[in-house]
Amino acid sequence: MKLIYEKGAPGRHASILGKCDVPEVMPPVDDMRKEKPLLPEVSETEISRHYQALSKRAYGVCDGLYPLGSCTMKYNPSVDEDIAALPEFTSVHPLAPDETVQGSLTVLSEMEKVLMAITGFAGFTFEPAAGAHGEFTGLLTIKAYHRANGDLTTRTKIIVPDSAHGTNPASAAMAGFEVINTPSDDKGCIDLDALRAVVGPDTAGLMLTNPNTVGLFDPNIVEVTKIIHEAGGLCYYDGANLNAAMGIARPADMGFDVMHLNLHKTFATPHGGGGPGSGPVGCREDLVKFLPGSRPVKGSDGMLHMEAGSDSYGRMRAFNGNFLVIVKALTYVKMLGRDGLLEASRNAVLNANYMRVKLSDILPAAYDVTCMHEFVVSLDDLKKSTGVSALDFAKAMQEYGIHPPTMYFPMIVHEALMIEPTETEPKETLDEAIHAIREIYERSYHESEWMHGCPHTDSDWLHEYVPEDTGAADRLEKAVTTVIGRPDEVTAARHPKLTYQG
Amino acid sequence: MGSFVPGTKAEQESMLREAGYKNWDDLFSGIPKDVYLADKPLDIPEGKSELEVTAEMKEIADRNVRFRYILRGAGAYDHYIPSIVGRVVRKESFLTAYTPYQAEISQGILQSIFEYQSEIAALTGMDVSNASAYDGASAAAEGVMMCLDRKRTKILVSDSIAPETMDVVKTYCFGRNVSCTVVPSKEGVTDLDALKEMAGDDTACLLIQSPNYFGIIEPAAEAADLIHGAGAKLVMSVNPISLGLLKTPAEYGADVAVGEGQSLGMPLAWGGPYLGFMAATKEMMRKLPGRIVGETTDSEGRRAYVLTLQAREQHIRREKAGSNICSNEALCALTASVYLAAMGPEGLKLAALQSTSKAHYLQKVLESKGLDLVYDRPFFDEFLTSSESRESRDKLLSALEKIGVLGGLPCGEREILWCVTEKVPKEVLDMVGREAR
Numbered sequence: 001m002k003l004i005y006e007k008g009a010p011g012r013h014a015s016i017l018g019k020c021d022v023p024e025v026m027p028p029v030d031d032m033r034k035e036k037p038l039l040p041e042v043s044e045t046e047i048s049r050h051y052q053a054l055s056k057r058a059y060g061v062c063d064g065l066y067p068l069g070s071c072t073m074k075y076n077p078s079v080d081e082d083i084a085a086l087p088e089f090t091s092v093h094p095l096a097p098d099e100t101v102q103g104s105l106t107v108l109s110e111m112e113k114v115l116m117a118i119t120g121f122a123g124f125t126f127e128p129a130a131g132a133h134g135e136f137t138g139l140l141t142i143k144a145y146h147r148a149n150g151d152l153t154t155r156t157k158i159i160v161p162d163s164a165h166g167t168n169p170a171s172a173a174m175a176g177f178e179v180i181n182t183p184s185d186d187k188g189c190i191d192l193d194a195l196r197a198v199v200g201p202d203t204a205g206l207m208l209t210n211p212n213t214v215g216l217f218d219p220n221i222v223e224v225t226k227i228i229h230e231a232g233g234l235c236y237y238d239g240a241n242l243n244a245a246m247g248i249a250r251p252a253d254m255g256f257d258v259m260h261l262n263l264h265k266t267f268a269t270p271h272g273g274g275g276p277g278s279g280p281v282g283c284r285e286d287l288v289k290f291l292p293g294s295r296p297v298k299g300s301d302g303m304l305h306m307e308a309g310s311d312s313y314g315r316m317r318a319f320n321g322n323f324l325v326i327v328k329a330l331t332y333v334k335m336l337g338r339d340g341l342l343e344a345s346r347n348a349v350l351n352a353n354y355m356r357v358k359l360s361d362i363l364p365a366a367y368d369v370t371c372m373h374e375f376v377v378s379l380d381d382l383k384k385s386t387g388v389s390a391l392d393f394a395k396a397m398q399e400y401g402i403h404p405p406t407m408y409f410p411m412i413v414h415e416a417l418m419i420e421p422t423e424t425e426p427k428e429t430l431d432e433a434i435h436a437i438r439e440i441y442e443r444s445y446h447e448s449e450w451m452h453g454c455p456h457t458d459s460d461w462l463h464e465y466v467p468e469d470t471g472a473a474d475r476l477e478k479a480v481t482t483v484i485g486r487p488d489e490v491t492a493a494r495h496p497k498l499t500y501q502g
Numbered sequence: 503m504g505s506f507v508p509g510t511k512a513e514q515e516s517m518l519r520e521a522g523y524k525n526w527d528d529l530f531s532g533i534p535k536d537v538y539l540a541d542k543p544l545d546i547p548e549g550k551s552e553l554e555v556t557a558e559m560k561e562i563a564d565r566n567v568r569f570r571y572i573l574r575g576a577g578a579y580d581h582y583i584p585s586i587v588g589r590v591v592r593k594e595s596f597l598t599a600y601t602p603y604q605a606e607i608s609q610g611i612l613q614s615i616f617e618y619q620s621e622i623a624a625l626t627g628m629d630v631s632n633a634s635a636y637d638g639a640s641a642a643a644e645g646v647m648m649c650l651d652r653k654r655t656k657i658l659v660s661d662s663i664a665p666e667t668m669d670v671v672k673t674y675c676f677g678r679n680v681s682c683t684v685v686p687s688k689e690g691v692t693d694l695d696a697l698k699e700m701a702g703d704d705t706a707c708l709l710i711q712s713p714n715y716f717g718i719i720e721p722a723a724e725a726a727d728l729i730h731g732a733g734a735k736l737v738m739s740v741n742p743i744s745l746g747l748l749k750t751p752a753e754y755g756a757d758v759a760v761g762e763g764q765s766l767g768m769p770l771a772w773g774g775p776y777l778g779f780m781a782a783t784k785e786m787m788r789k790l791p792g793r794i795v796g797e798t799t800d801s802e803g804r805r806a807y808v809l810t811l812q813a814r815e816q817h818i819r820r821e822k823a824g825s826n827i828c829s830n831e832a833l834c835a836l837t838a839s840v841y842l843a844a845m846g847p848e849g850l851k852l853a854a855l856q857s858t859s860k861a862h863y864l865q866k867v868l869e870s871k872g873l874d875l876v877y878d879r880p881f882f883d884e885f886l887t888s889s890e891s892r893e894s895r896d897k898l899l900s901a902l903e904k905i906g907v908l909g910g911l912p913c914g915e916r917e918i919l920w921c922v923t924e925k926v927p928k929e930v931l932d933m934v935g936r937e938a939r
Contacts, residue, residue: 003620005617022862024855031719031748032747032749033627033748033750041846047586051590051596054614058608060595060598079556083556086559093572094578117546169820174674217533273602273611275775316640318667322775323772323774334547335504335549338544341546342543343507370523403600403607487800493796496811499629
């Protein structure tokens with residue numbers, strides 16, 4: 001497909017601005033650009049069609065199952081978009097006087113109360129724009145705490161389990177900490193003895209996801225946080241997997257001190273092809289004063305005002321957070337309420353276990369016990385017997401109209417596929433996916449060559465392959481032919497071409 | 503109670519049994535008893551229907567004041583958003599997709615990012631761009647971090663950048679344990695003499711903003727020469743609309759260009775979501791944080807786009823990565839891309855020209871009413887005036903609020919930082935003048 005640069009013609013443009021109604025003033029000649037920027041020159045018709053064509057080449061939650069583990073690709077309610085588009089929300093300047101933005105302040109204040117109830121924490125900052133931004137914010141909060149205690153130069157180490165998402169160690173490094181990796185035990189959870197062996201007077205804290213990245217709720221979680229506290233460190237809860245825990249268990253009760261949530265996961269705001277997200281950070285009462293930026297506080301005039309904490313360590317972004325994302329999340333929470341949030345978490349866990357059990361005879365979970373909202377299977381055995389890798393398997397799933405699960409993560413599981421169906425999928429969709437996975441598994445033994453070539457850009461195989469089961473016609477209807485086969489990633493990295501060159 | 507769980511109670515129960523569980527408590531029996539909430543309800547109100555929640559959220563929204571005209575900038579700008587922008591970015595496939603890890607079914611997202619990168623590179627004159635950062639301030643912080651190396655560990659920041667950007671850069675420096683020193687400003691711009699004294703062997707970079715916080719065009723070429731003379735890099739924060747007219751960071755000699763992309767089609771929205779853009783010279787390419795899309799071919803030679811240069815990133819390098827950025831602001835980058843396509847080079851120039859012309863018009867109007875320019879230097883679409891007293895300043899701003907105009911930002915003792923975009927008609931600027939009497 002053509003780039004937008006390859007469409008249109010010189011001088012072509014949409015009709016947007018009119019004539020200038022004041023005398024024109026040019027900047028000093030020395031400060032003017034020499035050449036006009038190389039931007040598309042297209043009509044509005046071409047813009048409309050270009051992006052329509054691109055959108056057809058993008059797979060969203062609106063297209064089908066998106067069991068991308070650790071990403072919580074649940075349905076994004078339509079009404080949330082309508083509310084976030086209200087001009088009373090969109091047209092407000094971030095530096096407008098507090099008395100003119102009481103609606104925006106109310107959104108923040110109400111959302112903070114909701115998050116406090118779900119997590120058990122005492123206050124939140126909404127500045128972080130994404131999960132990783134939240135991790136960085138939370139770790140700086142821990143750093144500010146140690147600084148206030150005079151321990152800045154001694155408590156320099158953050159403990160991170162080997163199953164952690166890459167952002168955890170990267171965030172710890174950005175916050176100036178040394179990263180100490182700690183191994184998981186044979187059940188995929190924290191190895192308590194190994195943890196005890198690495199804590200000490202240099203421990204600043206621990207970063208942990210619970211349920212963890214293999215989808216298990218750590219049975220020793222209270223003991224884990226106790227070990228860290230006894231060593232004088234703080235515990236950071238990575239809220240990436242909170243969709244399993246709303247109304248089920250609260251991070252504060254588990255012994256955590258600081259956390260972030262991903263509103264773009266747990267609270268159903270759309271991922272937008274890679275953002276904008278929102279990663280609010282909350283903490284226990286005595287740490288709230290360190291949080292960055294300002295929080296809405298009711299003043300003596302009865303109005304809400306933004307107020308910075310007494311020992312705030314700074315600011316994570318220019319203004320008040322990804323506000324419209326927070327509006328969407330609040331709309332979602334208001335609809336679900338306390339029972340709906342519990343129902344969401346329960347069904348997220350139910351759907352995951354339903355799939356886990358239905359696949360356990362062919363692809364047993366790496367840790368085959370009750371999981372939370374996701375589970376990880378290893379294709380190590382399959383690869384050894386057939387040569388079909390997790391990558392091949394994932395690419396084959398594309399042809400069955402399913403977005404592949406997260407691949408090769410966590411690193412402690414070989415040939416990993418991490419499956420998170422979410423609560424917003426009906427049983428039929430799960431059954432279809434189970435069926436497709438079983439069929440792909442079968443084909444791995446008989447058609448490994450075909451698997452290595454997935455995804456295909458033509459659908460001939462569906463006509464040739466006659467599965468014994470019913471539902472083939474149905475799948476034929478849904479089968480996806482991709483617009484490209486596997487791209488050459490090596491060449492892309494060796495000879496980077498990152499812009500249109502004309 | 504609203505719900506997005508499709509399964510009926512009966513279906514849920516039958517699935518529970520099929521998966522081998524007696525009931526919900528049985529499903530959650532692995533959770534330690536001392537943290538399991540069992541049936542203890544969260545302290546959150548009962549859920550409501552879509553209809554009820556819509557009414558409730560509209561009531562909350564109505565507590566905000568909508569100004570008819572906005573003469574306030576200082577980092578967030580009320581430019582006109584072409585209609586087509588909103589229509590495109592609300593397409594559900596764009597909205598509900600994740601980061602394009604699976605290239606074959608994400609070519610639409612990947613190509614849109616490639617086009618965005620091309621446009622940002624063209625605007626800034628730089629060689630390469632990433633797929634976006636959180637906002638302009640965090641992009642500036644990430645930009646200075648790109649310049650650190652073992653020998654060069656100190657960062658210089660001009661006093662004339664936005665105070666919010668300054669705060670964010672300092673916060674990121676607090677994280678990395680990096681020293682951050684402020685280069686003073688003189689008559690509204692970076693003090694070059696001071697810079698000359700301060701730049702040394704251990705300086706990693708200088709961060710400047712042009713047009714700066716006061717709207718003034720910085721002596722960026724001189725700053726570039728000075729900082730390069732010390733062997734350090736220049737990180738330049740720029741206003742993307744201004745680049746329809748103004749010299750590019752590349753022409754000034756910047757090594758890294760960053761900025762707030764909100765002006766490119768995103769509403770003010772009380773601060774977000776916004777768009778941090780980041781571009782760099784080819785030499786600095788592998789130090790860029792975040793996602794980058796590259797062009798390649800598929801197995802049959804078809805043009806294809808992929809996430810590339812991933813060896814820089816957190817999921818590969820973990821604690822050795824230059825940045826932790828993962829989710830970014832992809833939909834905002836798409837927004838900017840559609841905006842730039844709708845405006846084209848001529849439309850963007852027009853937006854820049856009208857904004858700066860109208861700002862100059864308002865400045866003259868205000869000057870005739872006794873609100874003098876604080877710094878008499880070339881400015882773009884923002885400028886700082888001084889009122890007679892704090893009282894007269896505040897009185898003017900309240901008078902404007904009463905007629906539906908959000909005036910400039912009150913700063914200091916009696917100053918106002920004004921901003922004018924193409925959206926504000928001449929009559930309104932004249933009206934502001936009448937109120938300033």
